[in-house]
Amino acid sequence: MSNRSPVLKDFGKIIQRLEKVLKLKKTDITRDSAIKRFELCFDLAWKSIKEYAKIQGIECYSPRACFKTAFQLKLIDYDEQWLEMIKDRNLAAHLYEEKQADKVYSRLQDHLALFKKLFSRLK
Numbered sequence: 001m002s003n004r005s006p007v008l009k010d011f012g013k014i015i016q017r018l019e020k021v022l023k024l025k026k027t028d029i030t031r032d033s034a035i036k037r038f039e040l041c042f043d044l045a046w047k048s049i050k051e052y053a054k055i056q057g058i059e060c061y062s063p064r065a066c067f068k069t070a071f072q073l074k075l076i077d078y079d080e081q082w083l084e085m086i087k088d089r090n091l092a093a094h095l096y097e098e099k100q101a102d103k104v105y106s107r108l109q110d111h112l113a114l115f116k117k118l119f120s121r122l123k
Contacts, residue, residue, distance in 0.1 A: 005048070007044060008048050008122055008123070010044050011047075011048045011115075012119055014037060014041050015112070015115050015116060017037050018034065018038060018112055019116075021034045022034055022108055022109060031105045034108055035104055035105060035108070038088070038092065039089060039093060041112075042111075049066040049067065049070045049075065049118075070118070075121045076117070076118055076121075081107075081114055084107065088103075091103075091104055
């Protein structure tokens with residue numbers, strides 16, 4: 001996929017921003033900022049997959065379907081973390097409790113590593 005894709009370009013930028021905030025000392029503000037950046041990464045990840053799949057002649061219309069397609073296209077390896085990531089995205093977007101936010105935050109480094117691997121394969 002071309003680096004000219006606005007979605008892919010934005011995906012690369014938000015990965016860097018997520019990585020940057022995860023290097024900071026954890027406070028309520030940095031945790032919440034990291035979770036928001038994770039949500040953006042997640043959305044841009046599946047939309048980048050959607051664009052790539054379309055170029056390959058495959059349509060996918062939801063995050064779960066696009067991650068399944070990414071596995072079939074060998075963009076991602078089978079990893080339970082992708083399923084965990086979908087759950088974390090839903091938690092972050094639809095429910096806000098301190099305890100849940102801390103749980104999601106604790107997994108963001110792992111999610112970041114998956115995003116980075118996916119981005120390098122899409123470039």
